[in-house]
Amino acid sequence: MKKITHLFYIFLFIINFQQLYAQVDVVYNDLVWSDEFDANGAINATNWHHQTQIPAGGNWYNGEVQHYTNQLANSFVDAGFLNIVAKKESYTNQGVTKQYTSARLNSKFAFLYGRIDVRAKVPVSQGTWPAIWTLGKNINEDGGFFDAIYGTTNWPACGEIDIMEYGITPSQPVNYIQSALHTPSSFGNTTNVGGINANNLGTDFHIYSMNWSPNEISFLLDGVVFYTYNPAVKNVSNWPYNAEQYFLLNIAMGGVAGTIPSNFTQATMEIDYVRVYQNTTVDTQAPTNFTASVGNITSSSIELLLNADDNSGTAKYDITYNGITVSSTSASGIQKSIIITNLLANTNYNFSIAASDLAGNNYVSNPILLNATTLGNLNCSGTDTEAQQGAFSIGYTYDFETISTDVKITFEMLDTDKVGVVAFLWKQSPFGETQMTNVSGNKFTHTLTNQLIGTTITYAVKFAFAGGLSVTKYFNYVVGDNCTLDNHIVTNSLDFKFINPVNDFLEISLKNEIDKIEIHNMTGNLVLKTSLDTNRVDVRNLSKGIYILTVYSENRRIVKKMIIN
Known part of the structure; x- marks a missing residue:
C-alpha cells in the first residue's frame, strides 16, 4: 500500500490484535483474502462482480431510485482507493429510465466465520445510503454473482449482516452509523440493531469491522466493539449465520434514505482496502485447566463463571439444562460470565457444562456438573x-x-x-x-x-x-404474590412485621423463633447473614438502596423487599 510502511502495518496489527483479544470471543489472525485497490482504472474483475439486474417490477428495494451500473464513472480505482460514485444523471437500462446511477459490487469471495475490515470514507449527503454488508451465498436473487449456482434460499432466510449503513436513521446525530442483522425472526425494520457516532464521518477514514464466530457477531468501529449479536439459544429463525456469506459495497439513493435535494450532483464512498481474516492453522490440542462455578443468583437468573486455557486462544463452552443448550466462547484463560436468564423463581437447576475449542477438541474431564436454586420471586x-x-x-x-x-x-x-x-x-x-x-x-x-x-x-x-x-x-x-415495596409495616400469616424503610437497625417482630436472617443485594449477592435468634440486626455497614430480606423460621421462609435509608 502507498500510505504507510509494512513495518507500521505490523505495529498496527499488534495493537489491534491486543485490543480485539479483549473484546471479541474469537480473534482471527490469518489474512485469507484482500483487495488493496492498487491498480488504477476498472475494478479487479477477479475479485468483484457488478450487480446491475433490476429486481422484478423495475425498481430496487426500499423505494430506492437509482440504476446500478457497470460504468467506469460509477466505480473505479484511483490513487489506491476504490471509488463508488452515485450520480444524478438520466440513464436507461433494461427498458427502464432512472435519474440516478450508482454501483453495487458483489465480492466473488465468500467465507464462513472470520473478521472483515473495511477502511473507508463514506458520504453524508442527504438522500444517500452508503453501505458495507454481507448476504448469504445461497440467496435467491437474480443478478447476484452466486445466484445461478447457489441461489436456493429467499431473503431473509439466507441471513444479512449490515456492517455499516449511513443515511437511514434521521432521528440520530449526523455522524451516526448503524449495524444490523436481518433474520427470519426479525427483518426489515429489524430490532437487531446497534449504532455509534463516528467522528468526522464525511471527511475522515474509519475502519468498519465485523467479527463473526459460531456463537456471536460483533461490530467494531476503529477497533472498538459497539454492538454484539448473540442469541442465547440459536435456531434457523434467529441464526442463519452458519453458512458462507459474501460482501457487498454500494450507495443507494432515496427511498428510506429520504428526499434527494434538487441540487444534488454526486456523492462518493472511498474505500482504502477490504481484508478478511480467518484462522487457518490446524489445531489438535484440547483445552486444559477447565473450571466452573456459580456466581450471582437472582429470582430469574443464575450466573455461571467459566474458565479454560487453550493453545488456540479461544475456549468454547456448552451449557445444558432442562433440555436447552447454550453455547458461548471466550478468550483463553479469561473468566467468562454467562448469565442464564428467564428462569423460574425458587427453582432448582442442574447444569452440565463442557469445554472445547473451535476445532472440536474436548476437555479431558468433560462435563462439570453444577447445581443452583433461584431466589424467591422478586419481580413484583x-x-x-x-x-x-x-x-x-x-x-x-x-x-x-x-x-x-x-x-x-x-x-x-x-x-x-x-x-x-x-x-x-x-x-x-x-x-x-x-x-x-x-x-x-x-x-x-x-x-x-x-x-x-x-x-x-x-x-x-x-x-x-x-x-x-x-x-x-x-x-x-x-400469580398472587405481593412483593411490592411498602412504606409501612409489612405483615403475613406468621405475624411477621418490620418497619420499612430501615435506618440503622432492622427490627423484626415475629411470634416464632428466628433461625437465621439473610440479606441479599439486587444482584443476588449475600451481603449480611446472622444465625442468631435475634430480632435486631445492625445494617449500618450496608449502603443505601434496595435489598432482599429473607427470614427463616421453623422450616418456613419469608422473603420481602427492603429499603435501607
Whole structure:
C-alpha cells in the first residue's frame, strides 16, 4: 500500500490484535483474502462482480431510485482507493429510465466465520445510503454473482449482516452509523440493531469491522466493539449465520434514505482496502485447566463463571439444562460470565457444562456438573435497564399486581430520547403479542384475567418508537404474590412485621423463633447473614438502596423487599 510502511502495518496489527483479544470471543489472525485497490482504472474483475439486474417490477428495494451500473464513472480505482460514485444523471437500462446511477459490487469471495475490515470514507449527503454488508451465498436473487449456482434460499432466510449503513436513521446525530442483522425472526425494520457516532464521518477514514464466530457477531468501529449479536439459544429463525456469506459495497439513493435535494450532483464512498481474516492453522490440542462455578443468583437468573486455557486462544463452552443448550466462547484463560436468564423463581437447576475449542477438541474431564436454586420471586416491581432486543438509554419500571384472579401489568419507559412510543405485552410461551393501554406519557398497562393463583407467568414488553424498538427482558411473576415495596409495616400469616424503610437497625417482630436472617443485594449477592435468634440486626455497614430480606423460621421462609435509608 502507498500510505504507510509494512513495518507500521505490523505495529498496527499488534495493537489491534491486543485490543480485539479483549473484546471479541474469537480473534482471527490469518489474512485469507484482500483487495488493496492498487491498480488504477476498472475494478479487479477477479475479485468483484457488478450487480446491475433490476429486481422484478423495475425498481430496487426500499423505494430506492437509482440504476446500478457497470460504468467506469460509477466505480473505479484511483490513487489506491476504490471509488463508488452515485450520480444524478438520466440513464436507461433494461427498458427502464432512472435519474440516478450508482454501483453495487458483489465480492466473488465468500467465507464462513472470520473478521472483515473495511477502511473507508463514506458520504453524508442527504438522500444517500452508503453501505458495507454481507448476504448469504445461497440467496435467491437474480443478478447476484452466486445466484445461478447457489441461489436456493429467499431473503431473509439466507441471513444479512449490515456492517455499516449511513443515511437511514434521521432521528440520530449526523455522524451516526448503524449495524444490523436481518433474520427470519426479525427483518426489515429489524430490532437487531446497534449504532455509534463516528467522528468526522464525511471527511475522515474509519475502519468498519465485523467479527463473526459460531456463537456471536460483533461490530467494531476503529477497533472498538459497539454492538454484539448473540442469541442465547440459536435456531434457523434467529441464526442463519452458519453458512458462507459474501460482501457487498454500494450507495443507494432515496427511498428510506429520504428526499434527494434538487441540487444534488454526486456523492462518493472511498474505500482504502477490504481484508478478511480467518484462522487457518490446524489445531489438535484440547483445552486444559477447565473450571466452573456459580456466581450471582437472582429470582430469574443464575450466573455461571467459566474458565479454560487453550493453545488456540479461544475456549468454547456448552451449557445444558432442562433440555436447552447454550453455547458461548471466550478468550483463553479469561473468566467468562454467562448469565442464564428467564428462569423460574425458587427453582432448582442442574447444569452440565463442557469445554472445547473451535476445532472440536474436548476437555479431558468433560462435563462439570453444577447445581443452583433461584431466589424467591422478586419481580413484583422495580426498575431495570436490561434489553433482550434493542437497548434502553435510561431504562424502564415494571409492576405486577394480583387483583382477585387478575394480574395487572404496568411498564413505563424512562428513556427521554424516544418519540412516538407504543407498547406491546409479550408472552414468552406460547409467544403472543398484545397492545397495551397508554396510561400517561410512556406508561402502559394491560390486565390478564382469570389467572390461576400460584402459577408462574412470564412476560416482557416491546416498546416501539420512531426509528426502532426496545424489548425488556422477560419477567417471571407468581400469580398472587405481593412483593411490592411498602412504606409501612409489612405483615403475613406468621405475624411477621418490620418497619420499612430501615435506618440503622432492622427490627423484626415475629411470634416464632428466628433461625437465621439473610440479606441479599439486587444482584443476588449475600451481603449480611446472622444465625442468631435475634430480632435486631445492625445494617449500618450496608449502603443505601434496595435489598432482599429473607427470614427463616421453623422450616418456613419469608422473603420481602427492603429499603435501607
